[in-house]
Amino acid sequence: MELRIEELTKQFGKTVAVDHANLSLHEGVIGLLGSNGSGKSTMMKMICGILPSNSGNVFYENEEILKNYDNYVMNLGYMPQQLGFYPNFTVQEFLEYMSVVKGLKKEFYMKKIEELLMKLNLEEKRKAKIKNLSGGMLRRVGVAQALLNEPKILILDEPTAGLDPKERISLRNMISRLGEESIVLLSTHIVSDIESIADKIVIMKKGKILYYDTPENLLKMMEGKVYEVVCDRKTAERYMTEQIVVNVKKHHDQYTLRIVSDEVIEDGTSIEAGLDDLYLYHFNDEVKLEDF
Amino acid sequence: MAKMILFELKKIFKSKFKLILCAFVLLGNLWMSHYYNVQYISAVNENKMELHGVEALRYLDQFYSDLKGTVNATYLKDIEMKKTEMLKRFMDHDKSKEVFGEYYPMILEINDKENLDPELVKEIVETTEKTCKQLNIPFPLSYNDDYTYLKIDMLYLTDYKHTRQAFWYFDGPLQSTPFMQILNEEENQKIEYIVVNNQVKIKDTGFADSFWPYEWLEKYPVQVIDYLNDRYENMSSSYDSTVGATTLFNCISNYMIWLLNMLLIIVLLADVFSTEQRHKMDQYLACAKEYKKITMAKILTVLIVTVTIFAIQMGLLYGFVSWIVPIKNLDVQAVIPNCLMPLRRFDLFTFKELLIRTGITVLFALLSVSIVTSVLSCLTQNRIFSSIATMLFVALPMVFINNTTPFNMDYFPFEMLRMDTLFGNNIRFGFNQLICIGENVYYKASIICVGWVIAGILLYLFCYLKERRHIVRS
Numbered sequence: 039m040e041l042r043i044e045e046l047t048k049q050f051g052k053t054v055a056v057d058h059a060n061l062s063l064h065e066g067v068i069g070l071l072g073s074n075g076s077g078k079s080t081m082m083k084m085i086c087g088i089l090p091s092n093s094g095n096v097f098y099e100n101e102e103i104l105k106n107y108d109n110y111v112m113n114l115g116y117m118p119q120q121l122g123f124y125p126n127f128t129v130q131e132f133l134e135y136m137s138v139v140k141g142l143k144k145e146f147y148m149k150k151i152e153e154l155l156m157k158l159n160l161e162e163k164r165k166a167k168i169k170n171l172s173g174g175m176l177r178r179v180g181v182a183q184a185l186l187n188e189p190k191i192l193i194l195d196e197p198t199a200g201l202d203p204k205e206r207i208s209l210r211n212m213i214s215r216l217g218e219e220s221i222v223l224l225s226t227h228i229v230s231d232i233e234s235i236a237d238k239i240v241i242m243k244k245g246k247i248l249y250y251d252t253p254e255n256l257l258k259m260m261e262g263k264v265y266e267v268v269c270d271r272k273t274a275e276r277y278m279t280e281q282i283v284v285n286v287k288k289h290h291d292q293y294t295l296r297i298v299s300d301e302v303i304e305d306g307t308s309i310e311a312g313l314d315d316l317y318l319y320h321f322n323d324e325v326k327l328e329d330f
Numbered sequence: 331m332a333k334m335i336l337f338e339l340k341k342i343f344k345s346k347f348k349l350i351l352c353a354f355v356l357l358g359n360l361w362m363s364h365y366y367n368v369q370y371i372s373a374v375n376e377n378k379m380e381l382h383g384v385e386a387l388r389y390l391d392q393f394y395s396d397l398k399g400t401v402n403a404t405y406l407k408d409i410e411m412k413k414t415e416m417l418k419r420f421m422d423h424d425k426s427k428e429v430f431g432e433y434y435p436m437i438l439e440i441n442d443k444e445n446l447d448p449e450l451v452k453e454i455v456e457t458t459e460k461t462c463k464q465l466n467i468p469f470p471l472s473y474n475d476d477y478t479y480l481k482i483d484m485l486y487l488t489d490y491k492h493t494r495q496a497f498w499y500f501d502g503p504l505q506s507t508p509f510m511q512i513l514n515e516e517e518n519q520k521i522e523y524i525v526v527n528n529q530v531k532i533k534d535t536g537f538a539d540s541f542w543p544y545e546w547l548e549k550y551p552v553q554v555i556d557y558l559n560d561r562y563e564n565m566s567s568s569y570d571s572t573v574g575a576t577t578l579f580n581c582i583s584n585y586m587i588w589l590l591n592m593l594l595i596i597v598l599l600a601d602v603f604s605t606e607q608r609h610k611m612d613q614y615l616a617c618a619k620e621y622k623k624i625t626m627a628k629i630l631t632v633l634i635v636t637v638t639i640f641a642i643q644m645g646l647l648y649g650f651v652s653w654i655v656p657i658k659n660l661d662v663q664a665v666i667p668n669c670l671m672p673l674r675r676f677d678l679f680t681f682k683e684l685l686i687r688t689g690i691t692v693l694f695a696l697l698s699v700s701i702v703t704s705v706l707s708c709l710t711q712n713r714i715f716s717s718i719a720t721m722l723f724v725a726l727p728m729v730f731i732n733n734t735t736p737f738n739m740d741y742f743p744f745e746m747l748r749m750d751t752l753f754g755n756n757i758r759f760g761f762n763q764l765i766c767i768g769e770n771v772y773y774k775a776s777i778i779c780v781g782w783v784i785a786g787i788l789l790y791l792f793c794y795l796k797e798r799r800h801i802v803r804s
Contacts, residue, residue, distance in 0.1 A: 088616040111617050122610025126344035135337045141619035183614065 039065055039099065041085070041191055041221050046094035048080050048245075055080040057245035058094065067217035069232030070225035071313075072242035073321045078225040079119050081242070082193050085223070086116045098191070112141070115189030117180045119196050119225075125169035129160055129179055132168055136183040147186060154182040157212060159205075173200035181209065185216075192216060194224040198231045210235055229313045239313070241320060248320060257311050260298070264315045265306030267295045282322045284315055298322075334620070334627035335634065341605055342598055342635065355594040356642060360650050362590075363581040368654065384654050387573055391655045394571035401567050414438060417482075429461055429470065430454075440480055448477035455480075520559045521547065530555060537562050554764045557771040561678045566662045574657035575681040576666045581647045582685065585747040588692050591639055592699045592724055592743065598635060599700050600717035602628055603708035603793065625797040628704070629790050636700040640693050660685070687775065694779040695746035699724060701786045708793040741778055 043061040047054070056077040072078045083089035085096055087103050087110065096103045103110045123132060130151065137147035155161045158178040163171065171179065177200050184192060194213070198206045214235040216222050226232060232239065239256055241249040249256055264284075267277065274293035277283055281303070285296035297303055298311075298319045343349060364383075373386040373393070381389050397412075399405045417438055427434050433454045440446055455473055462469045472481040522534040532547050538558060547555065581587070606612040615621055651657055660682040679687070702723055706716035727744045740746075765772050 083613070086617045088613060108619055111619050114617055116614070116617050118610075118613045120610050120613075122606075122612070122614060124341055124344075124605070124609055124611065127340065131337075131340065136614065136618070138333045138337065139615055139618040139620045139624060 039190060039221060040097075042097040042100075043081075043085065044095055044097065046081065046084055046096065047092045048077075048084060048089065049092050054245045056084065056091075059242075059245075059247050061240065061247065061250055063221050063223065063238075065217065065219060065221055066237030067213060067222045067224065067232070067235050069236035069239045070223060070242065071229065071232070071239055071317060072225070073227075075244075076242040077245040078242055079195055082116075082195050082223065082225065083118075085191075086114060086193055087111070088116075112187065113190040115184035115187060115192045117184040117194045117197055121176050121180045123168040123176065123179070125167065127168055128165050129155070129168060129171070130164040132179065133182060133186065137186050140187045142187060150186055150188070151182075154185055158182050159208070174202060174205055177201055178205065178209075181212075190220050192220050192222045192224075194222065196226055197224060198226060198228055206231065229317050233313045241316075243320060253313060256316055257313070260311035260316055260319065262308055263298055263300060263319065264309050264311040265297045265299065265303040266309050267297055267303060267306040269293055269295065269305070282318050284318050331623060331627060331630070334623055335631050338602075338627050338631035339635070342602070342631070348598055351594060351597060352639075355590050356639075356646060359587045359590060359643060360646055362587055363584065363647060363650060366584055366586070367577055367580040387577060387655045391571045391573040394573060398570040399568070401569050405569070429465070429467070430458055431461065433457065437480070437482060446478050446480060451477040451480050520562060521555055523547075523552075523555055525552060550764060551766045553766045553769060553771050557764065558678070565678065566680060568662050570659040570662055572659050572662060572664070572666065572681060574651060574655040575660055575664075575685070577655060578648060578651045578657055579664075579666070579681065579684060579688065581651060582644070582688055582692065585744075587643070587647075588695065588747045589724075589744070591643055591696060592747075593721070595636055595639060595696060595700050596703050596717050596720045596724075598639075599632055599703045600707055600720070601713040602632055602704050603797070604711040604713050604716070607711045608713070625794050629793065632700050632704045633697070636696050637693070640696055644689065687773075690779065691746055691775050694782050695743040697786065698743045698746070698782045701782070701789055705789045705793055708796060740774065741781060746775075746778065 041061075041063040043059055043063075046056055046059040048056040059077075059081060070078050070082070080089065084091050087096070087107055098110050098113070124135075127135065133151045133154070134147065137151070142150070155164055158181060160175065160178055160182065163175060168176070168179065177197060181194070181197055184194065192213075197213075198209060201209060210231060213222055213224065217235065217237065224232065233253065236253055238250065238252055240247055241256075249259075267273075269277070270291065271293060274286065274295055277295055277297060278286070282298040283295050284298055287294040296309075296315070297306060298315045343352075368387065369383050371383060371386045371390070373381045373389050375381060375389055397409065399408070423434075430437055436450075437454065440450075451473055455471060455477070458471055459469055470483045472483060473479055519537040521532065521536040521538055524531050524533060530548055530550060530552055535547060536559075538547060601608065606615055615624060618624075648657065661680050664679045664681045664684045699720060703716055703720040706719050707713060710716050710719075723742070724744050727742045765774055765777055
């Protein structure tokens with residue numbers, strides 16, 4: 039199974055949201071990392087076929103998706119970043135409606151809804167009106183609707199935003215299982231969400247795909263660039279202005295800093311890199327202090 | 331498709347506000363029907379007791395049922411006798427003798443007859459006029475210029491209102507024209523014409539005299555005149571109580587009721603195509619397999635909602651009227667008893683025809699509003715804009731009432747609702763117009779309804795094309 043993206047480009051006025059993107063996706067979980075405005079959601083919409091591209095194409099099993107779109111969407115599950123719902127529908131009604139518009143048969147979708155409500159811990163809320171649900175519950179309903187048709191291609195735009203740690207772990211496990219048989223493309227800001235489950239990671243910056251590789255290979259690129267430094271307050275402040283500081287821990291009067299740097303930090307110890315380090319290494323110029 | 335329509339209906343009616351509004355409009359209209367069409371009716375029974383509203387309608391229904399029969403020479407003679415008896419019962423004889431003097435018994439006999447002796451009528455009129463001046467009371471007689479007709483205005487009863495009721499009773503079935511002429515099997519009052527240079531020249535306006543003026547008849551082609559004559563010849567000649575049918579017709583032709591329904595439809599449907607974008611559902615639906623069917627489901631939902639509202643409102647009105655008085659005799663000629671609605675007559679129609687034609691025109695007026703609302707909702711993706719724009723569309727003809735309109739307003743739903751312009755004898759220029767296409771004669775109302783069917787198909791085709799894939803705009 040292959041989902042191929044060739045020279046995909048989208049422009050809004052003078053802004054290039056996605057710039058000649060090329061990807062070849064196979065079964066597994068593919069994490070899409072990028073800062074706000076990097077073009078993740080735009081690319082996902084184009085992959086879903088709901089936003090026309092300026093140039094380039096998306097191919098599923100070597101066939102351009104828009105040529106046989108009805109067949110393509112039967113294999114597609116999409117959860118957008120901005121969740122939409124009919125506020126007066128109950129959870130059950132919403133999922134039934136989505137099943138009907140996805141063209142599923144009643145016998146199939148009634149069982150599937152039961153299964154998803156149970157897996158996503160929404161059983162008790164099936165008769166609750168959507169307008170009365172919390173943000174986390176809404177996300178779970180959004181995920182449930184994407185999974186109704188047992189999709190071979192699952193596009194999840196920031197599915198874990200607003201979920202509590204327990205819900206996040208539960209969803210991560212579910213996505214991991216889905217990735218065994220499907221192509222799961224999920225975007226997130228939360229690096230830890232994909233760290234443990236992503237088979238491959240796409241890093242996007244300003245519409246361009248910077249890297250597309252396994253986490254191990256990406257982390258290899260970071261070898262010798264991550265240091266731990268134990269220092270006093272004055273030195274810590276200097277590092278924070280001069281270097282990319284991923285983490286700061288204070289213990290009595292001593293500060294332990296985790297620094298990402300191309301330069302060798304002489305009083306630091308080289309340590310193993312993580313995806314947070316990778317993310318900050320590439321997006322430090324776009325990340326504001328408030329993000330911490 | 332049925333399931334999708336069901337969900338579309340849920341999207342509309344899952345709102346408490348909309349449900350309350352529906353109940354308010356539908357039940358409020360019943361109150362309005364009572365207020366405008368029942369409450370004001372009054373009648374006086376045999377015991378000179380004044381009745382109002384529901385009681386009055388029930389009494390009148392019984393009263394007119396007693397006058398039922400086939401209108402022929404025998405029927406007219408019987409009615410004439412009944413009328414004289416009634417007059418004697420209702421009149422204030424002492425006062426009348428004082429006014430009319432020795433002519434009083436004679437007046438009772440000749441009252442409301444034509445072709446009288448002009449000398450006698452002139453003498454009665456002059457004498458009575460003199461007496462009235464002496465007594466300082468209003469002159470109580472009506473007569474024509476050549477003194478061949480005389481009618482008592484019946485002022486001299488103990489209670490003026492009672493007199494008025496008696497007057498109305500006999501003004502109903504025995505109006506001189508055109509009802510009596512049409513129903514009287516022995517009369518032949520067809521429109522007579524000749525054709526000169528392919529132009530119709532009217533020789534005698536016949537039964538149409540009081541509601542189609544000469545100059546208008548001459549504008550019609552031969553087929554239309556023949557059509558009118560044909561209808562005239564085939565009209566029912568039976569007279570019976572049509573109080574229930576008339577009250578139902580009055581309720582249905584109350585344009586205020588339907589105007590409120592129009593506003594309800596606008597509120598219900600203004601969001602029908604924009605709700606997806608408003609609730610950010612368009613992104614889900616754009617990549618759903620049955621996406622194309624959603625547009626069709628929405629279009630069908632719009633039509634179903636409109637027809638259902640119409641049917642419920644008609645059902646409520648029918649139930650309301652039949653609770654008051656039985657709705658019967660729909661196949662007799664639609665002559666409305668004068669005490670229920672003076673000045674309106676629909677001589678060439680039975681009540682069934684009148685109710686069906688009125689109902690269909692109202693339904694199409696409602697459909698036209700729902701089509702415009704939903705298409706604007708699709709076009710603008712904004713419920714506020716689409717509802718305001720449709721309201722303006724509905725209200726536009728109101729601006730031009732009694733003025734010259736810049737273009738033909740007949741196709742506007744508000745004009746379609748104004749039932750007093752339909753088939754009535756007092757309006758000749760609107761829906762009542764007959765149009766000849768080829769050899770066939772059509773009512774303008776029918777042409778307008780067909781026009782809306784075509785417009786609806788074209789507008790919805792546009793919606794269908796617009797709502798294709800790639801709808802995500804955010």
